[in-house]
Amino acid sequence: MISPASAPITAPASTATRGRIGVLLVNLGTPDSPSTPDVRRYLNEFLTDGRVIDMPAAVRYPLFQGIVVPLRAPKSAKIYRQLWDERGSPLLYHGLDLQKLVQEKLGKDYLVAFGMRYQKPSIEAALQELRDAAVERIIVLPLFPQYAAASTGSVQEKVMELVKDWWVVPSISFISTFADDPGFINTFAALGLAEMQKRDYDHVVFSYHGIPERHVLKGSHKGYCKLGSCCASYNKNNRYCYRAQCFATSRLLAAAMGLNADQYTVTFQSRLQSRLRDPWLQPYTDEVLKEMPAKGIKNVLAFSPAFVADCLETTIEVGEEFKEMFEQAGGSHWQLVPSLNSHPMWVDAVADMVRRN
Numbered sequence: 074m075i076s077p078a079s080a081p082i083t084a085p086a087s088t089a090t091r092g093r094i095g096v097l098l099v100n101l102g103t104p105d106s107p108s109t110p111d112v113r114r115y116l117n118e119f120l121t122d123g124r125v126i127d128m129p130a131a132v133r134y135p136l137f138q139g140i141v142v143p144l145r146a147p148k149s150a151k152i153y154r155q156l157w158d159e160r161g162s163p164l165l166y167h168g169l170d171l172q173k174l175v176q177e178k179l180g181k182d183y184l185v186a187f188g189m190r191y192q193k194p195s196i197e198a199a200l201q202e203l204r205d206a207a208v209e210r211i212i213v214l215p216l217f218p219q220y221a222a223a224s225t226g227s228v229q230e231k232v233m234e235l236v237k238d239w240w241v242v243p244s245i246s247f248i249s250t251f252a253d254d255p256g257f258i259n260t261f262a263a264l265g266l267a268e269m270q271k272r273d274y275d276h277v278v279f280s281y282h283g284i285p286e287r288h289v290l291k292g293s294h295k296g297y298c299k300l301g302s303c304c305a306s307y308n309k310n311n312r313y314c315y316r317a318q319c320f321a322t323s324r325l326l327a328a329a330m331g332l333n334a335d336q337y338t339v340t341f342q343s344r345l346q347s348r349l350r351d352p353w354l355q356p357y358t359d360e361v362l363k364e365m366p367a368k369g370i371k372n373v374l375a376f377s378p379a380f381v382a383d384c385l386e387t388t389i390e391v392g393e394e395f396k397e398m399f400e401q402a403g404g405s406h407w408q409l410v411p412s413l414n415s416h417p418m419w420v421d422a423v424a425d426m427v428r429r430n
């Protein structure tokens with residue numbers, strides 16, 4: 074006969090089922106090569122994503138695959154050729170470097186994979202690598218500091234779409250924003266301070282990838298965001314508001330570098346010009362920088378804190394195109410702060426975010 078134990082039973086924790094923890098780092102994507110056909114294939118996938126171009130599929134596919142992408146691909150290919158170096162696309166090789174170093178940092182209890190939302194290496198292949206290793210659970214870290222439905226949201230959707238077909242789905246968690254993560258902030262601030270030691274600057278510009286205002290309003294929790302002063306504080310109501318996160322990152326970077334509010338400006342770049350003329354987040358970086366020299370701001374230090382790796386949007390757009398515009402407007406010196414890439418402090422920061430998850 075079985076009699077109940079008088080003392081509460083504490084089941085011994087089983088270690089037999091323990092496996093490695095899978096970590097999936099994901100960045101946006103890049104073409105396989107800077108040739109026009111490869112850029113066209115990349116843009117076709119990117120710009121028909123319903124989270125990037127939020128039009129009905131019946132309009133989006135014919136408009137973008139039939140008109141916008143064929144027109145844009147040769148021009149984009151030319152810019153990608155400027156970006157490409159002996160290692161290929163910076164976004165890709167910095168991602169692979171980061172994967173290797175985070176793996177070394179986290180050690181044998183973790184398995185770190187890397188995937189791209191568009192093109193290669195695919196998220197599907199990276200997830201398969203984790204699945205083949207029978208990882209106990211998966212932590213997904215989209216490499217976008219500020220949550221946007223078009224970037225982080227798209228990675229989340231893709232991961233969920235892929236794992237829905239698995240018969241056994243392990244525990245999966247997402248690190249959906251790290252706009253105010255101390256390791257992220259401190260690494261960028263250290264890179265900025267290193268530039269400031271080389272020369273004097275009149276002003277700092279924090280230039281973020283833009284998104285349509287409509288995207289921000291669609292993501293607004295119970296109508297909290299009105300694209301006004303609501304975004305000036307970062308709180309539980311606007312945790313995932315892209316605009317509020319950009320301001321939060323900027324405030325923390327400024328504080329870490331000892332800047333006052335009048336020593337920096339937050340701007341938004343990379344708007345996709347369309348005939349629909351829908352407003353994107355403002356002020357636009359190109360418009361702001363052109364007015365600076367006339368106001369006596371001749372030396373500018375520019376950050377691109379929406380990216381953790383150098384890419385087309387940092388090296389070419391901020392580092393070259395904006396520099397040229399600024400100098401043409403009468404500015405003397407425009408300097409881009411390099412991105413985090415595989416900086417040792419950033420490797421530590423990523424490993425810490427994973428361990429805390």
Ligand SMILES: C=CC1=C(C)c2cc3[nH]c(cc4nc(cc5[nH]c(cc1n2)c(C)c5CCC(=O)O)C(CCC(=O)O)=C4C)c(C)c3C=C
Binds near residue numbers: 102104124285386
């Ligand atoms: C920071 C995260 C990103 C958000 C949010 C985002 C939104 C978004 N982007 C486009 C259109 C384009 N973006 C392009 C390049 C690009 N975008 C991001 C990141 C975010 N985009 C990165 C990291 C890159 C660089 C990729 C590289 O290989 O270096 C491009 C392609 C460039 C070109 O052809 O000129 C387009 C187009 C939209 C419409 C959008 C939100 C609605």
Ligand SMILES: [Fe+2]
Binds near residue numbers: 282
């Ligand atoms: Fe983009």
Ligand SMILES: [Fe+2]
Binds near residue numbers: 297298301302304311
């Ligand atoms: Fe807001």
